[in-house]
Amino acid sequence: MYSFEPTEEQQMLVEAVRRFAAKEVRDAGRDADESGTLPQTVIDKGWELGILQSSIPEEYGGFGARSAVTGVLAAEELAYGDLAAAMAILAPGLFALPILIGGSEAQRKTLLPKACAGGHFPATAALIEPKYDFDSAALTVTARDDGDSYVLDGEKCYVPLAADVEHLLVYASLDGKTQGFVVGNGTPGMAVGEREKNMGLRGLPTYEINFSQCPVACADRLGGAAGHDFAPIVNASRVALGAMAVGLSRAAYDYALNYAKEREAFGEPIARRQSIAFMLAEMATEIEAVRLAVWQAAWLLDHGRDATREAYLAKIAADDLALMCADRAVQILGGHGYIRDHPVEMWLRNARGFPMFEGMAMV
Amino acid sequence: MIAFEMPKPIADRREILKQAAEGMMRPASRYFDEHEHEIPWDYINVMWQAIQVTGQNYRPGPVAGSGDASHSDRPRLTQQMLIHTVEMLSWGDAGIYLCTPGSGLGGAAIEAVGTPGQTEKFLKRFAGDKPTWACMAMTEPHAGSDTAAIRTRAVRQGDGWTIDGTKIFVTGGHKSLIDSNGFVVVWATIDPTAGRAGMRPFVVEAGTPGMTVTKLEKKMGIRASDTAMIVFENCRVPADNLLGSADVATEQKGFKGAMATFDATRPIVAASALGIARATLEFVKETLAAQGVVTPYGVPRNKLTAVQRDVLEMEAAINAAWLLTLKATWLIDQKRPNTLEASMCKIKAGEVVTKVTQKGVELLGPLGYSRKLLVEKWMRDAKINDLFEGTGQINRLIVARRILGYSSKELK
Numbered sequence: 069m070y071s072f073e074p075t076e077e078q079q080m081l082v083e084a085v086r087r088f089a090a091k092e093v094r095d096a097g098r099d100a101d102e103s104g105t106l107p108q109t110v111i112d113k114g115w116e117l118g119i120l121q122s123s124i125p126e127e128y129g130g131f132g133a134r135s136a137v138t139g140v141l142a143a144e145e146l147a148y149g150d151l152a153a154a155m156a157i158l159a160p161g162l163f164a165l166p167i168l169i170g171g172s173e174a175q176r177k178t179l180l181p182k183a184c185a186g187g188h189f190p191a192t193a194a195l196i197e198p199k200y201d202f203d204s205a206a207l208t209v210t211a212r213d214d215g216d217s218y219v220l221d222g223e224k225c226y227v228p229l230a231a232d233v234e235h236l237l238v239y240a241s242l243d244g245k246t247q248g249f250v251v252g253n254g255t256p257g258m259a260v261g262e263r264e265k266n267m268g269l270r271g272l273p274t275y276e277i278n279f280s281q282c283p284v285a286c287a288d289r290l291g292g293a294a295g296h297d298f299a300p301i302v303n304a305s306r307v308a309l310g311a312m313a314v315g316l317s318r319a320a321y322d323y324a325l326n327y328a329k330e331r332e333a334f335g336e337p338i339a340r341r342q343s344i345a346f347m348l349a350e351m352a353t354e355i356e357a358v359r360l361a362v363w364q365a366a367w368l369l370d371h372g373r374d375a376t377r378e379a380y381l382a383k384i385a386a387d388d389l390a391l392m393c394a395d396r397a398v399q400i401l402g403g404h405g406y407i408r409d410h411p412v413e414m415w416l417r418n419a420r421g422f423p424m425f426e427g428m429a430m431v
Numbered sequence: 432m433i434a435f436e437m438p439k440p441i442a443d444r445r446e447i448l449k450q451a452a453e454g455m456m457r458p459a460s461r462y463f464d465e466h467e468h469e470i471p472w473d474y475i476n477v478m479w480q481a482i483q484v485t486g487q488n489y490r491p492g493p494v495a496g497s498g499d500a501s502h503s504d505r506p507r508l509t510q511q512m513l514i515h516t517v518e519m520l521s522w523g524d525a526g527i528y529l530c531t532p533g534s535g536l537g538g539a540a541i542e543a544v545g546t547p548g549q550t551e552k553f554l555k556r557f558a559g560d561k562p563t564w565a566c567m568a569m570t571e572p573h574a575g576s577d578t579a580a581i582r583t584r585a586v587r588q589g590d591g592w593t594i595d596g597t598k599i600f601v602t603g604g605h606k607s608l609i610d611s612n613g614f615v616v617v618w619a620t621i622d623p624t625a626g627r628a629g630m631r632p633f634v635v636e637a638g639t640p641g642m643t644v645t646k647l648e649k650k651m652g653i654r655a656s657d658t659a660m661i662v663f664e665n666c667r668v669p670a671d672n673l674l675g676s677a678d679v680a681t682e683q684k685g686f687k688g689a690m691a692t693f694d695a696t697r698p699i700v701a702a703s704a705l706g707i708a709r710a711t712l713e714f715v716k717e718t719l720a721a722q723g724v725v726t727p728y729g730v731p732r733n734k735l736t737a738v739q740r741d742v743l744e745m746e747a748a749i750n751a752a753w754l755l756t757l758k759a760t761w762l763i764d765q766k767r768p769n770t771l772e773a774s775m776c777k778i779k780a781g782e783v784v785t786k787v788t789q790k791g792v793e794l795l796g797p798l799g800y801s802r803k804l805l806v807e808k809w810m811r812d813a814k815i816n817d818l819f820e821g822t823g824q825i826n827r828l829i830v831a832r833r834i835l836g837y838s839s840k841e842l843k
Contacts, residue, residue: 070511071434072758078433137433201734302729329835340842345831346824352834353755353775360754361747367435380728381747387732388744423732 072360074141082141085117089149094319094411097150100271101414104263106156114146114157115188120164123431129181134168136304136366139431140311144359147315151418152271154312155428159228163191163237165304165430166248170296174287175250179235191235193248194224194277195427204239204246204302204426209279211240211249217286218242218249220257220279228428230260230275237290238279239298239427246298248290257282268417301430303365303375306383308429310362313386313422314355320397320415321351327410328400344400351393358382358389366431390419438508441515448516451477452523457805460524463655464808468647470610471527471655479532479562510695510760514702518753521706525812526655528703533557535603537565537616539695540632544674544688552671553634556612564607567632568598568617568661575600576825578618579627583663585619587677591670594619594633594641594663602819604659605644608637615642615661622679627686629679634672641666652811696820697773698759701780704816705756708749708784711791711809715742718795738794745787752779771833774826781817781826788813 074082096110119142124130146154164183167175183189197208209222220240230236236251251258261276290296325348328339338344361382368375394416398405405412437445455474463471520528534541534557541553556563574580583596598617607613614636622629635642646660670677675688716726719738726742735743756776762769788810792799799806817823832842 069434069436069438069506070757070761071432072761073433075432201731203731203734205729325834339835340837342828342831342842345835345837345842346827348834349827349830350778352830353778354751356758356772356775357751357755357779360758361751363433364435364750364754367433377728378750381743381750384732384743385747385751426731 072363074137078138078141081117081119081138082145085119085142085145086148088113088117089145089154091149093146093149093153097153097271098411098414100150100152101268102270102408104270104273106153106271110153111156111188114153115160117142119146119158120161120189121184123161123165124168124180124184128168128176129184131184134165134370136307136369136431137363139304140307140362140366143308143311143429143431144315144318144362147312148319149315150271151312151316151415152269154315155228155269155272157188158308158429159233160189160191161430162193162228162427163233163235164189166193166237166290166296166301167250169300169304170248170291170298172292172294174292175290179250190229190233191237192227192229192233193237193239193427193430194227194230195239196224196226196424198223198225198276202424202426205298206244207239207241207246209238209240211242211247211284211289213242218284218289220249220251220282220284222279224277224279225264226266226274226425226428227260227277228272228274230277231263231273236277238277238284240279242289242295245295246302247295248298248301249284250288250290251282251284255282255284266421268414268419268421299374299376300369302426303379304369304430305427306379307362307365307369307375308431309422309425310358310365310379310382310386311431312429313383313390313419314359314362316415316419317351317355317358317386317389317393320393320412320419321348321355323410323412324348324351324397324400327404331401338400347396347400351396354389354392358385361385384423387422390422391416394419437515438511440508441512444512445515445519448519448523452519456520456523456527459527460805460808461802463524463527464652465802467649467654468657469655470606470657471530474527475530475532475562482533483558507764507766510698510763511757514698514756514760517699517702518706518709521703522710523706524655525703525707525809525815526653528706529602529653529656530606532562532564532606532611534565535607536567536692536696537607537614537634539692540567540616540688541634541674543692544632549634549671549674553614553636561611563611564603564613566601566603566607566613566615566659568601568604568615570600571597572599576822579630581618581620581630582623583617583619584623585621585631585633585673587621588667591667592621592633592673594635594666594668596663598661598663599659600648600819601659601661602656604661605647605657608642608644608659608661612637616674617661617663621677625679630686631677632674632688633668634674635663635666635668636672639666639668651814652808653815693821694768694770694773695763697777697826698756698763698769700816700820701752701756701759701776704780704784704813705749705753707809707813707816708745708752708780708787711788711806711813712742712745712749714804714806715745715791715794718798741790741794745783745790748783749787752776752783755779771830774821774829774833777821778823778826778830781823784813785817 100106122132123134365378397412620629648658759772
């Protein structure tokens, strides 16, 4: 059966996230783009929505079950508020969800209850590497099996919150396959670099990490000795980022639409000109279409099916959508769109990053 | 609960239709493209049989119309089934698909605004033995998107109406009026000073004196489908052939009813567009794969070749457009308003199929441009979907007015 209607429970969650995100997250995100710091209160409040905790089953200390569909609904709303804040709030999931998806039973039993026990769980994941042709299926950070342990070597970047976390999931190439490794922050051989300076996401602290002969116990390979399949993890990341791209697009669209109805030129609101109105109509159309593609991929994940095709197609469509909507929002605001009094220029800076944000969000 | 599982009845239907598309439509595609105005009777007769068996046409009795309305405990699938059908038939051949017999747009208008008596009277012919069509005539030589500007007049005379005027671009006009005992629903004004409020649909049955099919257009694509000019000269129809009321002052239902049929027909056009798009995409991928060029899912776009990138972007666009179309019909089956989504999916699908087929010709180079293969034909067939049932621009206007809360005066 086809259905395009979230459950009542999902609708309640969406409304709760929207109430929080539309004003509080939006305002905090705009300030953080200038100051570089998101208020801890906003991150804590976001955490208290229980988006991650309700994805973890009771036996592992949570109070629900993972649903990628529910996850994308929440992720869209958070990113509608602010992308950097959404990524910061959901960062613990970068660590916990792959453990739920691909971890061994022992890893789930020891690590997931910690993630659900208290406040915003200090954990993250390191996937991206500083090279133009970065590809999560062909990593240059390597894991070498030296018998007693694995040894990590290489350079990661765009690791959210790396300086302040206790736990990291580090992805490395083991015999050409992408595998995750649970690494405690401060492990010898691991060095968190300076905070990165990027075009966008300025509210989200991200870091480079250097691994040099960094040892990881055999038991800390994600999935244990047998390892894990990377596909469901990267697919869940693409779906999450797709949803965030839709959220950002909707923010830009709403803002531009309201502005166009207020702003007058030649004696009438600019929205009454087809050149503006048609841009908005196209944005609305694309947002609706791409959102459904994201939902479809999430639904496949929830049903244990291979979502590789749909997640990738949804993601590339969402990457383009975000850039198109943010760019048009700037265009509709004209010169004012370029001024930092309005958030649209920030959305354009943030949107441009989606094609490389792989692994920076999970549902 | 959000769900994307294709219902089994739809999957089963598509399996059968795929065989028909492959076995009956594709082999005939080129012939009917090169022999414009010949009629694909083999396809038509097979489809007529199938339609009678599956009961998709009008059946007399308490459950008029199509589909699964009698199983009210189950979710309705009627419109979702229909777009899956249209998508697959258009994957076979969009021009031949348009020759599918049935009550079509004319029937839709009657179902939307006719009385039960009119429905019975005009639609019972679709339960007969011979393939029958009905069509709708709105466009005139001087008025297309601006429907309120039509000049065809209907004048009350005695116990009937006399219609005078010229209609063009009537899809299936010849099949409805010459090749079968069908009818045309023709839009005319009963009061030229009243604008839209004066517009009314009239049923004119095949063989009515004063109605002549004067011309068949020669088109860029969908050449298997006839596009007729119909001239009405002192054409008299009974009073009961007026759909809606004769009172200009109070009656607005007629025009609104016609507009409401677009909510159902636009997703159908979108589905047809996306059938052509999928045919093109599949053919391009097969041709590339035969040369060892694959289009993997998951590689960052800046690592792909330009050709791989184009193909994957085509595929992503088709997928998103299809889901939007599906939602537009799911809303109808849920008995919810869908005007916005109907226009959205029409915009998106019209644009996607235009780009995908034009890109397909480019990607295949000399193979794409050659009439030995079908890609160039698909490109010619595709373009109509951004034109009929509301151009891309008219649908943008509809979406824009809705999202902005503007009337047709506030956003022209």
